[in-house]
Amino acid sequence: MAIERTFSILKPDATRRNLTGKINAVFEEAGLRIVAQKRIHMTRAQAEAFYGVHKERGFFNDLVSFMISGPVVVQVLEGENAVAKHRDVMGATNPANAAEGTVRKLFAESIEANSVHGSDSLENAAIEIAYFFAGTEIVG
Numbered sequence: 001m002a003i004e005r006t007f008s009i010l011k012p013d014a015t016r017r018n019l020t021g022k023i024n025a026v027f028e029e030a031g032l033r034i035v036a037q038k039r040i041h042m043t044r045a046q047a048e049a050f051y052g053v054h055k056e057r058g059f060f061n062d063l064v065s066f067m068i069s070g071p072v073v074v075q076v077l078e079g080e081n082a083v084a085k086h087r088d089v090m091g092a093t094n095p096a097n098a099a100e101g102t103v104r105k106l107f108a109e110s111i112e113a114n115s116v117h118g119s120d121s122l123e124n125a126a127i128e129i130a131y132f133f134a135g136t137e138i139v140g
């Protein structure tokens with residue numbers, strides 16, 4: 001299986017409740033390695049551009065407001081089949097539908113405040129990583 005890199009965000013509900021270590025422990029135990037990481041407070045423009053694919057959706061404005069309501073941790077995770085593995089360990093978007101043991105089942109507050117973001121394809125992972133990190137900030 002191929003070694004991949006994917007993009008991950010620990011969302012404001014996770015930083016507010018001091019859960020970043022517990023969530024990253026789940027990722028690390030699943031075989032994902034954190035090869036880049038920083039804590040930032042996104043601007044509205046950054047969050048709007050990041051979630052631009054959803055701009056016609058009814059939840060867009062609330063989502064952007066939530067994403068800038070506090071600091072986030074942006075990170076790059078590396079491992080075998082990292083994109084799909086990360087999505088599996090995150091669990092379903094709505095925590096009510098998330099499988100036992102997944103991050104969203106364990107920690108999410110709601111469909112919006114669902115603790116984590118993860119790239120949904122290898123192509124989007126590359127775009128999202130480049131949006132937040134310079135190549136020199138990623139140390140494998």
Ligand code: UDP
Binds near residue numbers: 112114116117120
């Ligand atoms: N979201 C929301 N309401 C919805 C669907 C999604 O607030 O009905 C938020 C939620 O935070 C989700 C993000 O928008 O993580 C992006 O949605 P997507 O469908 O891409 O879900 P994901 O890939 O994060 O599981």
